[in-house]
Amino acid sequence: MMGNVEMNAKVTDDLNAAWQTVCREDDLLSGTGVCVLYAAKGSDTQASNEEQVAIFKLSKTGEVFAVSNYDPIGKANVMSRGMTGSIGDALVVASPLYKQHFDLKTGQCLENPEVSLSVYLIRIENGAVQISS
Amino acid sequence: MSAQRIIVVGNGMVGHKFIEQFLSVAQPDAWSVITFSEEPRLAYDRVQLSSYFSGNTVSDLMLANEQDYIRQGVEFIVNERVTDIDREAKVVTTSSGRKEHYDKLVLATGSYPFVPPIPGNDQPHCLVYRTIEDLEAITASAQESKVGVVVGGGLLGLEAANALKNLGLKAHVVEFAPRLMAVQLDEGGGGLLRRKIEALDVGVHTEKATTEIVPGEQCRYRMNFADGTHLETDMIVFSAGIRPQDALARECKLEVGERGGIVIDDHCQTSDPNIYAVGECALWSGKIFGLVAPGYSMAKVAASSIMGGNETFEGAGMSTKLKLLGVDVASIGDAHGRTEGCMSYTYSDDVEQVYKRLIISADGKKLVGAVLVGEVEAYGNLLQLMLNDMDLPESPEGLILPASDGAAPTLGVDSLPDTAIVCSCHDVTKGDIAAAIAAGASDMGGIKAATKASTGCGGCAALTKQVLDAELLKLGYEVNTDICEHFPYTRQELADIVRTKQIKTFDELLESHGKGHGCDICKPAVGSILASFWNDYVLKNEHIGLQDTNDIFLGNMQKDGTYSIVPRVAGGEITPEKLIVLGEVAKEFNLYTKITGGQRIDLFGAQLHELPIIWKKLVDAGFETGHAYGKSVRTVKSCVGSTWCRYGVDDSVGLAIDIENRYKGLRAPHKLKFAVSGCTRECAEAQSKDIGVIATENGWNLYVCGNGGMRPRHADLFASDLDTPTLIQYIDRVLMFYIRTADRLQRTSVWLENLEGGLDYLRKVVIDDSLNIGADLETDMANNIAQYQCEWKTTLENPEKLKRFKHFVNSDKSDDQLAYVVERGQRRPATEKEREERIPAVELVSS
Ligand code: SRM
Ligand SMILES: Cc1cc2nc3c(=O)[nH]c(=O)nc-3n(C[C@H](O)[C@H](O)[C@H](O)COP(=O)(O)OP(=O)(O)OC[C@H]3O[C@@H](n4cnc5c(N)ncnc54)[C@H](O)[C@@H]3O)c2cc1C
Ligand code: SF4
Ligand code: FES
Numbered sequence: 001m002m003g004n005v006e007m008n009a010k011v012t013d014d015l016n017a018a019w020q021t022v023c024r025e026d027d028l029l030s031g032t033g034v035c036v037l038y039a040a041k042g043s044d045t046q047a048s049n050e051e052q053v054a055i056f057k058l059s060k061t062g063e064v065f066a067v068s069n070y071d072p073i074g075k076a077n078v079m080s081r082g083m084t085g086s087i088g089d090a091l092v093v094a095s096p097l098y099k100q101h102f103d104l105k106t107g108q109c110l111e112n113p114e115v116s117l118s119v120y121l122i123r124i125e126n127g128a129v130q131i132s133s
Numbered sequence: 134m135s136a137q138r139i140i141v142v143g144n145g146m147v148g149h150k151f152i153e154q155f156l157s158v159a160q161p162d163a164w165s166v167i168t169f170s171e172e173p174r175l176a177y178d179r180v181q182l183s184s185y186f187s188g189n190t191v192s193d194l195m196l197a198n199e200q201d202y203i204r205q206g207v208e209f210i211v212n213e214r215v216t217d218i219d220r221e222a223k224v225v226t227t228s229s230g231r232k233e234h235y236d237k238l239v240l241a242t243g244s245y246p247f248v249p250p251i252p253g254n255d256q257p258h259c260l261v262y263r264t265i266e267d268l269e270a271i272t273a274s275a276q277e278s279k280v281g282v283v284v285g286g287g288l289l290g291l292e293a294a295n296a297l298k299n300l301g302l303k304a305h306v307v308e309f310a311p312r313l314m315a316v317q318l319d320e321g322g323g324g325l326l327r328r329k330i331e332a333l334d335v336g337v338h339t340e341k342a343t344t345e346i347v348p349g350e351q352c353r354y355r356m357n358f359a360d361g362t363h364l365e366t367d368m369i370v371f372s373a374g375i376r377p378q379d380a381l382a383r384e385c386k387l388e389v390g391e392r393g394g395i396v397i398d399d400h401c402q403t404s405d406p407n408i409y410a411v412g413e414c415a416l417w418s419g420k421i422f423g424l425v426a427p428g429y430s431m432a433k434v435a436a437s438s439i440m441g442g443n444e445t446f447e448g449a450g451m452s453t454k455l456k457l458l459g460v461d462v463a464s465i466g467d468a469h470g471r472t473e474g475c476m477s478y479t480y481s482d483d484v485e486q487v488y489k490r491l492i493i494s495a496d497g498k499k500l501v502g503a504v505l506v507g508e509v510e511a512y513g514n515l516l517q518l519m520l521n522d523m524d525l526p527e528s529p530e531g532l533i534l535p536a537s538d539g540a541a542p543t544l545g546v547d548s549l550p551d552t553a554i555v556c557s558c559h560d561v562t563k564g565d566i567a568a569a570i571a572a573g574a575s576d577m578g579g580i581k582a583a584t585k586a587s588t589g590c591g592g593c594a595a596l597t598k599q600v601l602d603a604e605l606l607k608l609g610y611e612v613n614t615d616i617c618e619h620f621p622y623t624r625q626e627l628a629d630i631v632r633t634k635q636i637k638t639f640d641e642l643l644e645s646h647g648k649g650h651g652c653d654i655c656k657p658a659v660g661s662i663l664a665s666f667w668n669d670y671v672l673k674n675e676h677i678g679l680q681d682t683n684d685i686f687l688g689n690m691q692k693d694g695t696y697s698i699v700p701r702v703a704g705g706e707i708t709p710e711k712l713i714v715l716g717e718v719a720k721e722f723n724l725y726t727k728i729t730g731g732q733r734i735d736l737f738g739a740q741l742h743e744l745p746i747i748w749k750k751l752v753d754a755g756f757e758t759g760h761a762y763g764k765s766v767r768t769v770k771s772c773v774g775s776t777w778c779r780y781g782v783d784d785s786v787g788l789a790i791d792i793e794n795r796y797k798g799l800r801a802p803h804k805l806k807f808a809v810s811g812c813t814r815e816c817a818e819a820q821s822k823d824i825g826v827i828a829t830e831n832g833w834n835l836y837v838c839g840n841g842g843m844r845p846r847h848a849d850l851f852a853s854d855l856d857t858p859t860l861i862q863y864i865d866r867v868l869m870f871y872i873r874t875a876d877r878l879q880r881t882s883v884w885l886e887n888l889e890g891g892l893d894y895l896r897k898v899v900i901d902d903s904l905n906i907g908a909d910l911e912t913d914m915a916n917n918i919a920q921y922q923c924e925w926k927t928t929l930e931n932p933e934k935l936k937r938f939k940h941f942v943n944s945d946k947s948d949d950q951l952a953y954v955v956e957r958g959q960r961r962p963a964t965e966k967e968r969e970e971r972i973p974a975v976e977l978v979s980s
Contacts, residue, residue: 027942031678032685034937037944052941052948059640059678060650070950075965076694077940077948081682085652087618094653096682096690101653 019123019130022053028129031059033093035069035080038120038131053120053131054080056093056104063091065104066120066131071095073115137236139439140225141168142215142381147412147428148241149176149197154436156205167208169215169227172264175199180425180558180590185268186296187850188820194265218385220405237407237439240382240395241432244375244413244423249284253346258353258368262293271370275300278367280352282306284343285372286313291457293370294335298458299853301830305336305364307356309373312339317453317464321481322504325488329460329507338364377414377421390416399445401435409435422449425589426557433560449557450520454505454512455590461893463509466519467492467502475501478530482507489533491515498524505533513596521553546599547607555596558589563600570604577601595890616877617654620647624802624877628662632873637667638675657681658877661764664800665872666913668920670927672934683762686938687924688744691737693951693962696744698724698736699761700751701797704771704789704809705732714754722747725959731768731806733759738960740947745938748925757923760798764878766805769793770818774811774828781811783828788857789817792826795861798921799868802875802884806841820848823881824864829853833860837867837895840882849885849892852900862911866899869910 022036033056040049052069069079074097082093087110092101101110107117121132139155141148152166170176175197185194202209210227217226224234246261248254258274261267271293275281281297283290286308297304306313312323313330327337342359349355352365377394388396388404394416401409401417412428413421422428427449437444454463470477474495481488485507492502500519505512511532518525526532549555551564561584569583577594580586580601587594615621620642622630627642636642639659643651651659660679663669669676672685683689688696700715715734719726722743724736739747748758760766769792772778774785789809799805808819809826819825825836831854839848852863875884888894897903928934940948952968953960 023943027936029674029677029937034942035940037941037946058650060643074692074694076692077950078682078690078694081685081690081694083653083656083681084650084678085619085656086650087652091650092652097692097694099653 019125019132021125021128021130022055023129025124025127025129028055028057028064030057030062031084032056033080033082033084035077036129036131038133040133051133052077054082054093055122055129055131056080056084058084058091064122064124064129065091065093066122067093067102067104067107068118068120070117071097072117073100073109073112074098079117136163136165138234139164139166139237139239140215140233140235141166141239141241142225143241143243143378143412143414144168144170144172144176144197144209144211145241145243145412146176146179146196146425147243147432148239150429151239151241151411151432151436152197152202152207154433155439156207158436158440158442161206165206165208167210167233169213170209170211171214172266173212174265175202175209175211177265179263182262182265182268183292183296185265186272186299188847191265193847215381218381218408220385220408223407235407237409239435240403240408240410240414241412242378242381242414244377244421246371247374247376248371249343249373251343251346253354254369254371256346256354259346260368260370262289262296262370262372268296271296271368272300274368275302278302278353280305280366281368281370282356282364282366283370283372285374286310286337286339287316287372287374288314288453288455288457290372291330293372294330295458297370298333298335299850302368303334303336305338305366306330307341307343307358307364308337308339309342310339313337314457314462314464317451317468317504318462318506319469319490319504321479321488321490322462322464322468322506325481325486325506326457326460326462329486330458333458335458336364375413375421375423377416379414382410382414390419394421397431397446399434399447400438401431401446402438409438411435417446418448420448422451424449424451424453426560429558430560452516452519454509456893461505461507461509463503463505463512465503465512465516466500468504470502472501478533480530480533482535491529491533493525493529500525500529503533513593513599517549517553517596521550523548546596546603549600555600556584556586556589556593558593559585561586561597566597566600567604570601570608575605598889616658617652619643619649619651619655622646624658624662624879625874627659628666628873631659631662632666637663637669639663639679640675653681654877657684657764658802660684661800661802661877665917668798668800668917670922670924672924672928681762686741686744687748687758687762687928688739689762691962693738694948695738695740695951697761698739698744698747698751699729699733699759700756701759701793702733702768703793703797704769704786706771706786706790711754711756714751714756718747718750723960725961732770733768735761738953738962740951741938741940742945742947745929745935749929752923752926752929757797758925760924763800764803765798765800766793766796766807768806770806770808770822772810772816774809778811780814781828782830783811783833785809785811785817785826785828788826788828788833792824792861792864795918796864796868798924799872799917801868801872803878803880805868805881821845822848824867826860832856835860835863837892838881838885840880842880844882846882846886851892851896863899865914866907866910867895869913870895870898870906872913873910 033054036053038051038053040051053066054069056065069077071078078096081096084093091104094101102117107119109115123130177194214228215225224232226232246263260270281302282305283294284307286306294304294306313326343356344359345357346354349365353367355363355365357363379389379395382395395410397410397415397417403410411431434444434446452465470492475492478491487507490504503515549563553563565584574580574583581588587597656679719736725738727735729735769789771786771789775781775783806822807824808817808822810817810819811828819827820836821839821841825848827834833855834853835851836848837851840846952963954963
């Protein structure tokens with residue numbers, strides 16, 4: 001899936017990807033996550049295409065990440081309420097339900113590689129947090 | 134050839150040990166074993182008998198169990214006494230007339246309490262102290278008595294006196310000799326022990342020969358003494374020594390000693406080679422051993438001998454270390470200095486109430502005996518010096534001088550030979566422990582399972598742990614106690630760093646002492662440390678990322694991502710008005726409602742955006758958060774106590790409420806649970822809590838470090854008959870000491886089990902203030918209490934924080950995934966199957 005988010009962001013920016021502003025930068029609190037409602041590409045207003053996306057801002061570096069909010073193991077929309085951190089070189093978020101770790105860059109679950117979260121492109125433009133799938 | 138028959142007469146501690154030993158060396162098909170027990174049950178731990186009074190049950194005490202015997206093919210008959218041995222025919226007869234043939238017979242009949250021939254000693258409420266039935270009789274008698282006397286000031290007598298005191302009686306000890314524990318202690322030691330015991334309000338009467346027991350004036354009986362004095366009492370426990378149970382042997386004309394005891398040789402064989410005797414009934418080299426360890430050695434020797442082995446019994450030391458009425462006492466070897474030409478060092482401190490004496494050989498090179506009263510830390514080292522015949526260190530007095538007087542010469546466990554006995558109860562050597570480690574054991578649990586070391590009297594626990602650690606170190610093991618990959622420290626070290634360096638945030642700590650980004654292990658741990666020491670509002674921006682979701686949203690996350698609401702109901706006492714408020718709120722928000730195991734009410738299924746609205750209503754009605762989400766004080770369970778209950782002796786509800794209000798909000802390495810019972814019936818189950826309090830006639834008994842949950846642990850009695858201020862002072866100190874020193878997610882039970890020196894050490898720190906930190910601990914606690922805030926109240930007053938209580942930051946919609954089913958009149962989350970099937974009859978609520 002998505003490798004380095006920043007690099008990809010540049011590429012897609014050039015292609016004028018469908019960036020969507022989902023919240024303000026000051027809605028994010030360092031070291032925690034929030035959940036946003038994101039109208040997936042091509043769907044405009046249809047509720048059924050709305051996706052729940054979890055956005056995290058790391059406290060040490062200020063980096064931001066966006067992954068799907070649905071916990072595929074706990075089967076509930078809770079990922080934004082997980083705790084962030086690192087395991088070795090990987091930056092991760094832990095599920096608040098059963099504590100599995102997911103790589104914030106790839107979405108991959110470290111404990112169970114069969115499972116992963118979707119990852120989204122994310123950038124901050126003039127104080128606006130924008131994502132794109 | 135048919136199997137040979139072994140009969141074991143008596144299934145006490147040693148009889149059972151013999152069977153275990155025998156089964157481990159014998160071929161299963163070649164032998165069949167049968168054992169008779171006169172008591173109504175199989176072997177139990179007589180050594181720990183007194184713990185029956187402090188909460189241990191019969192099943193806690195059992196050593197043998199029927200399932201194991203059945204599985205091992207051991208036949209057993211309880212409630213059946215062997216009444217006759219026909220040595221010619223090799224047949225025994227039992228009380229029910231049963232006859233059994235034997236090839237080998239093992240007598241393990243133990244001993245019986247000696248009751249001095251005093252006129253009047255056979256009346257009701259004149260009892261002995263040896264079996265579970267005896268203890269039941271003592272308990273029953275105590276309920277009808279106010280004063281109790283123990284006749285005999287030896288080891289067992291003092292244990293019995295302790296039991297009487299704990300049963301709420303005014304206890305006295307009457308001793309014939311001029312001092313207590315005359316066998317084990319010298320004059321100095323016995324004298325100090327006496328002063329300490331008297332300070333506990335136990336009467337000590339030495340040099341008293343009882344001449345008769347007659348009806349009393351204030352009490353049931355009056356004991357008249359030879360010197361013309363007397364003592365009134367309602368009950369009497371005789372503990373004036375034991376006599377070997379050798380009646381069977383006498384009748385069948387086996388050789389017995391002049392003053393009793395079945396004569397055995399070094400193989401534990403009696404005068405009839407087909408009959409062995411082991412344990413307290415046996416007389417070896419003119420000696421009876423009234424301790425279990427020598428009995429266990431005999432059991433091993435006899436088992437080996439029957440199988441043709443050549444092990445021999447070589448006697449045993451009578452060294453002991455114990456706690457009597459809370460006083461530490463130890464005696465090693467020649468405590469009375471009877472060795473030819475011996476010399477001694479004595480250290481006596483009347484202020485600290487410590488007495489220690491070393492008896493050394495004429496050439497000054499070896500230790501031959503020691504007496505320790507009031508402080509017995511040196512016991513393990515001294516015992517090893519003597520048992521292994523090691524040379525004394527230079528200036529041996531250092532062994533008993535207080536550590537602060539310069540460096541005490543320590544006996545590194547490394548200097549012990551492999552043959553050194555570490556655990557004498559189970560005959561475990563240093564070499565055995567090393568072997569167990571080589572075979573994979575790496576902690577105390579593993580060592581206990583593999584060798585049984587320290588599972589008997591427990592006296593060797595500290596030494597066993599030292600040997601374990603030293604051996605692990607030798608093998609190059611490095612026990613990694615780092616909290617996680619981000620900090621090369623234990624939780625305790627991190628706590629020290631935070632406190633001494635005055636660190637206030639996680640980022641500061643990570644910057645100065647860690648690496649990486651932190652994780653879901655170290656973040657909450659550090660968050661808890663910060664909260665314990667600085668008691669900041671946990672939802673401050675700089676702390677918020679350290680909290681688990683439960684702490685951030687001040688509720689426990691449920692399986693579907695909704696939260697639960699648990700308001701504090703201190704002590705479980707609630708007014709009807711408040712109860713109605715809870716009901717109304719639950720109804721309004723359609724919350725599943727349940728009474729918890731902690732005597733309060735849990736409301737389940739609140740969505741994020743509903744939490745503040747619900748809590749606003751609750752806070753307005755006078756509720757506070759119950760911290761059900763935090764690693765913090767949960768509940769103080771209470772029983773109704775003296776205000777209503779006909780047995781209650783004090784106001785348990787009042788105390789429970791006070792305690793809960795005092796400690797509410799306190800953050801700790803793990804959750805903390807308390808309980809207060811109004812009398813010994815213990816309806817509040819205080820002995821299963823981290824802190825338990827039970828009302829007595831004279832104050833409060835404090836129990837510490839109990840646990841329910843996954844690995845239940847009975848709490849230990851920490852101190853008795855405390856007044857309320859002292860009780861609170863001790864609880865303050867215990868809790869703060871725990872917070873300072875425990876590992877992350879370590880309940881008090883596990884903490885205590887890992888605390889070097891265990892309960893005694895904790896008592897020293899808390900009661901004697903041995904580390905001189907008592908005032909500090911209390912100040913920490915006082916600060917904590919002063920900082921208390923209801924987190925929900927604070928949060929409700931802070932609009933900035935309330936913004937987080939929404940499912941989406943960019944929409945007012947709520948989670949569309951939630952689906953419920955009604956069951957027993959309330960809703961619950963739909964199961965996956967129910968979601969898929971979407972049966973129309975099922976009510977699906979999604980808001
Ligand atoms: C609600 C309740 C069960 C009930 O319906 O009665 C409960 C519910 C939970 N217990 Fe409990 N425990 C509840 C009483 C108990 C008790 C009984 C007691 O307190 O007297 C025990 C055993 C006593 C003890 O702790 O020593 C108990 C032993 C545990 C344990 C095991 C702890 C241990 O040391 O082994 C856990 C797991 C943990 O803490 O790591 C646990 C964890 C939990 C958690 C927090 C599990 C979780 O993470 O979701 C549950 C969430 C509660 C919620 O959502 O509000 N709960 N739990 C009880 C709440 C009491 C209260 O009013 O606060
Ligand atoms: C309160 C107390 C505290 C103690 N504390 C310690 C301590 O701290 N350290 C220590 O080392 N020791 C201690 N002891 C001593 C220890 O309990 C004994 O040394 C040990 O129990 C001896 O074991 P045994 O098998 O020889 O005798 P027992 O355990 O007494 O077992 C003998 C069994 O044989 C049964 N029996 C007798 N005759 C017959 C018969 N004819 N037919 C069938 N059954 C029969 C008896 O009923 C009994 O059940 C303590 C003892 C007591 C009572
Ligand atoms: S513990 Fe005792 S006093 Fe308290 S309520 Fe129960 S029975 Fe009554
Ligand atoms: S010495 Fe008694 S248990 Fe080890």
